[in-house]
Amino acid sequence: xxxxxxxxxxxxxxxxxxVKIECRSLDFQATTMFWYRQxxxxxxxxxxxxxxxxxxxxxxxxxxDKFLINHASLTxxxxxxxxxxxxxxxxxxxSARDGGQGATGELFFGEGSRLTVL
Amino acid sequence: AQTVxxxxxxxxxxxxxxxxxxxxYDTSESDYYLFWYKQPPSRQMILVIRQEAYKQQNAxxxxxxxxxQKAAKSFSLKxxxxxxxxxAMYFCAYAGVDSGYALNFGKGTSLLVTP
Numbered sequence: 016x017x018x019x020x021x022x023x024x025x026x027x028x029x030x031x032x033x034v035k036i037e038c039r040s041l042d043f044q045a046t047t048m049f050w051y052r053q054x055x056x057x058x059x060x061x062x063x064x065x066x067x068x069x070x071x072x073x074x075x076x077x078x079x080d081k082f083l084i085n086h087a088s089l090t091x092x093x094x095x096x097x098x099x100x101x102x103x104x105x106x107x108x109x110s111a112r113d114g115g116q117g118a119t120g121e122l123f124f125g126e127g128s129r130l131t132v133l
Numbered sequence: 134a135q136t137v138x139x140x141x142x143x144x145x146x147x148x149x150x151x152x153x154x155x156x157x158y159d160t161s162e163s164d165y166y167l168f169w170y171k172q173p174p175s176r177q178m179i180l181v182i183r184q185e186a187y188k189q190q191n192a193x194x195x196x197x198x199x200x201x202q203k204a205a206k207s208f209s210l211k212x213x214x215x216x217x218x219x220x221a222m223y224f225c226a227y228a229g230v231d232s233g234y235a236l237n238f239g240k241g242t243s244l245l246v247t248p
C-alpha cells in the first residue's frame with residue numbers, strides 16, 4: 016500500500032517554543048491531508064483538513080493560530096504547534112488521500128508524532 | 134454532524150473463537166462510507182475493512198466481516214478464528230460528503246485475545 020511518513024516520531028520541547036511536524040506521502044500525490052489528535056486511551060479527533068495550495072479548514076474548537084497547517088506541495092503537509100504548552104502534549108496523526116483515487120479514495124496514515132511539552 | 138458510537142470499551146475473546154464488535158452511527162446523508170480500523174500498540178492505524186453505504190452486500194476480508202444494517206444504522210465487525218495478533222484498539226469510522234470524506238471515529242473498543 017501507499018506510504019505516509021511522519022517526522023519526528025517523538026519530540027520533547029520546552030513550554031513556549033514552537034514545534035513543526037511533517038507529513039509526507041512517499042509514493043503518491045496527496046491532494047488532501049487530514050490532521051488528527053489523539054490523547055492517551057482516547058479516539059482520534061479531527062483537527063483540520065488541508066488541501067494542497069489552499070488554506071486549511073479547521074474543526075470547531077481548534078485554534079488555527081495555535082496549530083498552523085501548511086500544505087504547500089502535493090507530497091508534504093506540516094503542522095506547527097506554536098507557543099506550545101503542556102496541555103498540547105498529545106499524539107498527532109496525519110492521513111493522506113491519493114488524489115488519483117478521487118474524493119472517496121483510501122486514506123493512508125502516518126506513524127504518528129508524540130509531542131511532549133515540558 | 135455525524136456521530137459514531139462504540140458501546141463496548143473493552144472486549145475479550147479466546148484464541149480461535151469469534152468476537153463481534155458493535156458500532157452504531159447517526160447521519161442524514163445518503164452517500165457515505167464506513168470503516169473499521171485497528172490500532173495496535175505501535176499506534177499505526179491499519180484499515181481492516183471498508184463498506185460503501187450503497188452496497189447491500191456485507192464486506193468481508195479474510196477473517197473479518199461486517200454486518201451492515203443500513204436502516205438501523207448499525208455496522209458491527211465480526212472477527213473469526215481470533216489470533217493473538219488481533220489484540221488492539223478497534224475504531225469504527227464514518228466518512229461522508231459533508232465532511233469531505235474525512236474520517237469521524239468512534240471512541241474505540243479495546244480487544245484482548247487470551248490464549
